Structure formats: structure tokens, C-alpha cells
Amino acid sequence: MIVLGISCYYHDSAACIIKDGKIIAGAAEERFTRIKHDNNFPKKAIRFCIDSLGISANEVDVISFYEKPFIKFERIISQHLDNFPKNYKQFMRTIGPWFGSRLQIKKTKPTNLY
Secondary structure: OEEEEEEOOOOOOEEEEEEOOEEEEEEEOHHHHOOOOOOOOOHHHHHHHHHHHOOOHHHOOEEEEOOOHHHHHHHHHHHHHHOOOOOHHHHHHHHHHHHOOHHHHHHOOHHHHO
């Protein structure tokens, strides 16, 4: 079984490949983009991991994401409401990406990775 693990959108993004319970490859996106603490979707790290194994994306059995975005979103909204209005500027800076890619992680297709 081949598992692709993905971490992104909150801290440093990364990807890893596990085959039959053993870690085969792993990489942080910042190593490819040269952006310190890059938290975007790890397209380049995923490509590196898949290429390291010498397989195509279609051969991956499971794709795993480490967190449930709606639970994280609820926690962030709650924290902002607890500190409103003094954190209004921070709220306006951080809320935008949530309505785009972060709450739509399931809609990210493997074909969009390359």
C-alpha cells in the first residue's frame, strides 16, 4: 500500500510517501519554493516524493491530510470572536484564504498537482 501524506495551510507545508509502512520519501515545500515557512499546497514536495518512488500519482492508494479543516476553522473563528474588536485587523488578514483553498481541501484533485 502506498500512502501520500500532506500537510499544508497552517504551518510549513510538506509531503511524504509511505510504502508498506515504511517512509520512502519526505520533503518540505520551502525547499523547492525557497520561501521560508511556505504554507501553500505542497505541489513540488508531492512531485518530489512521487518521483522518488518512481511511480505515477495514479498508483497512490491513499491520500491523507492531517487535520479536519472545519474543526480548525471553527477554532479560529472562536478565538477571533473572543478577542474582538482588538484583533479586527488580524481577522481581516487571515480569514480570506479560509473561504478559498483551506476549506476546499477535498476538491483538490491529483491532476492539479503538476
